[in-house]
Amino acid sequence: MTLDLNNPDLMREAALVGGRWIAGDATTGVAVTNPASGVVLGYVPRLGAAETLEAIDAAQVAQKAWAARTAKDRSAVLRRWFDLMMANQSDLAQILTAEQGKPLAEAAGEIAYGASFIEWFAEEARRAYGDITPGHAPDKRILSVKQPIGVVAAITPWNFPNAMITRKAGPAFAAGCAMVLKPAGQTPFSAIALAVLAEEAGLPPGLFSVVTGAARDIGKAMTDSPIVQKLTFTGSTEVGAKLYAQCAPTIKKLGLELGGNAPFIVFDDADLDAAVEGAVIAKFRNNGQTCVCANRIYVQLSVYDAFAEKLAAKVATLPTGNGVDKGIVFGPLIDEAAVQKVDEHVADATSKGAQVILGGKSHALGGTFYEPTILTGVTNDMAVATEETFGPVAPLFKFETEAEVVALSNDTEFGLASYFYSRDHARVWRVSEALDYGMVGVNTGLISTAEAPFGGVKQSGLGREGSRHGLDDYLEIKYICLGGIEEA
Numbered sequence: 001m002t003l004d005l006n007n008p009d010l011m012r013e014a015a016l017v018g019g020r021w022i023a024g025d026a027t028t029g030v031a032v033t034n035p036a037s038g039v040v041l042g043y044v045p046r047l048g049a050a051e052t053l054e055a056i057d058a059a060q061v062a063q064k065a066w067a068a069r070t071a072k073d074r075s076a077v078l079r080r081w082f083d084l085m086m087a088n089q090s091d092l093a094q095i096l097t098a099e100q101g102k103p104l105a106e107a108a109g110e111i112a113y114g115a116s117f118i119e120w121f122a123e124e125a126r127r128a129y130g131d132i133t134p135g136h137a138p139d140k141r142i143l144s145v146k147q148p149i150g151v152v153a154a155i156t157p158w159n160f161p162n163a164m165i166t167r168k169a170g171p172a173f174a175a176g177c178a179m180v181l182k183p184a185g186q187t188p189f190s191a192i193a194l195a196v197l198a199e200e201a202g203l204p205p206g207l208f209s210v211v212t213g214a215a216r217d218i219g220k221a222m223t224d225s226p227i228v229q230k231l232t233f234t235g236s237t238e239v240g241a242k243l244y245a246q247c248a249p250t251i252k253k254l255g256l257e258l259g260g261n262a263p264f265i266v267f268d269d270a271d272l273d274a275a276v277e278g279a280v281i282a283k284f285r286n287n288g289q290t291c292v293c294a295n296r297i298y299v300q301l302s303v304y305d306a307f308a309e310k311l312a313a314k315v316a317t318l319p320t321g322n323g324v325d326k327g328i329v330f331g332p333l334i335d336e337a338a339v340q341k342v343d344e345h346v347a348d349a350t351s352k353g354a355q356v357i358l359g360g361k362s363h364a365l366g367g368t369f370y371e372p373t374i375l376t377g378v379t380n381d382m383a384v385a386t387e388e389t390f391g392p393v394a395p396l397f398k399f400e401t402e403a404e405v406v407a408l409s410n411d412t413e414f415g416l417a418s419y420f421y422s423r424d425h426a427r428v429w430r431v432s433e434a435l436d437y438g439m440v441g442v443n444t445g446l447i448s449t450a451e452a453p454f455g456g457v458k459q460s461g462l463g464r465e466g467s468r469h470g471l472d473d474y475l476e477i478k479y480i481c482l483g484g485i486e487e488a
């Protein structure tokens with residue numbers, strides 16, 4: 001399938017291994033399909049352990065030279081990469097929509113968001129400060145310097161095929177590391193397009209590899225390799241736990257951005273219209289396929305009916321369709337398994353007494369399109385209360401007191417994002433501090449930005465991506481003790 005690209009070279013049916021491009025084809029390669037139409041977009045090579053080890057070896061060589069360059073020099077290359085991403089934003093968005101399904105406007109937004117991590121870490125690259133600490137003895141001086149971890153392996157998901165990569169590549173290259181990336185099998189072309197632009201920006205050969213193909217084999221080669229000093233993974237908690245265990249024998253540093261089950265709380269003192277706007281973003285962005293999506297919507301009793309009515313009225317105006325068509329808000333779900341999970345959650349809820357006030361079934365468009373759905377009368381015994389739906393289902397729970405809803409919100413093994421609406425400043429402080437999550441959105445449903453430390457607690461992961469903290473996850477602190485400094 002041909003896309004209408006200004007820069008056709010960005011849509012490359014190939015993987016990048018240690019500086020060489022390996023072509024994919026229909027006979028031996030892996031097909032990549034458009035979730036809106038089922039049409040095959042193209043093929044990427046089915047690579048495995050051998051090519052992964054080749055990429056790791058090349059990364060080890062390239063990383064040494066890259067780390068030896070000045071931070072200012074590395075910063076300039078990253079800045080050029082950012083400029084190229086923005087100059088090619090329309091093409092990158094077209095590729096992203098074609099393989100992931102999100103509407104073009106949302107895809108273009110992801111490109112800008114993804115590029116912002118490269119921009120941010122182009123600036124942070126020059127601020128990996130060390131310390132000189134007042135010593136404990138007159139003949140000694142205590143220094144600490146920050147140095148790059150080395151070769152990093154990255155594995156990323158399909159739901160944000162651009163930004164989940166740059167959120168790792170930005171700090172990694174800024175710190176002086178090299179990266180071997182395995183993108184999601186559903187969305188490799190966005191990763192490949194980033195590599196094409198990285199080469200053009202001046203990233204040296206071998207520093208960044210994109211290995212497509214057999215996930216388990218590629219992942220095992222990454223986790224087994226003693227050369228790989230860090231694994232950074234974004235995806236499900238289930239897979240994250242497996243990779244965590246696989247990294248243990250070589251004591252790798254880990255970055256884990258895993259699953260979520262975000263509560264979205266509407267107190268009776270909230271601005272209801274603002275809360276509805278926030279709920280639409282927090283619940284339905286990327287068709288509900290984000291790790292920080294509101295998975296449980298708790299509404300205080302006295303405003304429950306008004307909120308439910310307003311939310312349904314708003315969502316009913318938002319169109320579903322092919323993401324390339326103008327004005328579309330809801331694209332397809334990524335695959336049939338995603339539709340099945342959404343259907344199971346809706347069926348489970350209604351079988352236990354929930355009511356469907358909007359949607360509730362596959363869309364008339366067929367395929368993997370699903371009607372945006374709002375459920376009322378939802379209770380804690382339903383699957384939507386404990387499982388990540390990862391689709392366009394807004395389950396509305398009732399609550400009476402602040403203490404009750406904080407306890408309900410925290411009753412999960414996840415701890416990524418949380419949200420609440422209230423105009424009582426004392427309550428804002430109390431609830432922000434009481435929610436057991438890595439991130440809290442107060443009177444907003446959209447919190448993700450390069451300037452902020454993105455990440456979770458409990459089984460939602462380890463580490464932070466973005467902010468000034470994000471660079472530290474790719475640096476080691478080296479302590480240098482200077483002795484023998486005798487008095488003159």
Ligand SMILES: NC(=O)c1ccc[n+]([C@@H]2O[C@H](COP(=O)([O-])OP(=O)(O)OC[C@H]3O[C@@H](n4cnc5c(N)ncnc54)[C@H](O)[C@@H]3O)[C@@H](O)[C@H]2O)c1
Pocket residue numbers: 155156157158159160164182183184185215216217218219220234235236237239240242256257258259260290291292388390416460461
């Ligand atoms: N915390 C975050 O920032 C964040 C962001 C996006 C998605 N997610 C989570 O990811 C999940 C959805 O994404 P997904 O379906 O792509 O997740 P997934 O865990 O199924 O896959 C993620 C990546 O891991 C790879 N993978 C799967 N099994 C593997 C194995 N055994 N060895 C090596 N690699 C393997 C996949 O090919 C893909 O590239 C949801 O749970 C969502 O919450 C979290």
Ligand SMILES: O=C[C@H](O)CS(=O)(=O)O
Pocket residue numbers: 159160289290291292448
């Ligand atoms: O799926 C979760 C990603 O982290 C998306 S975002 O960073 O919240 O846009």
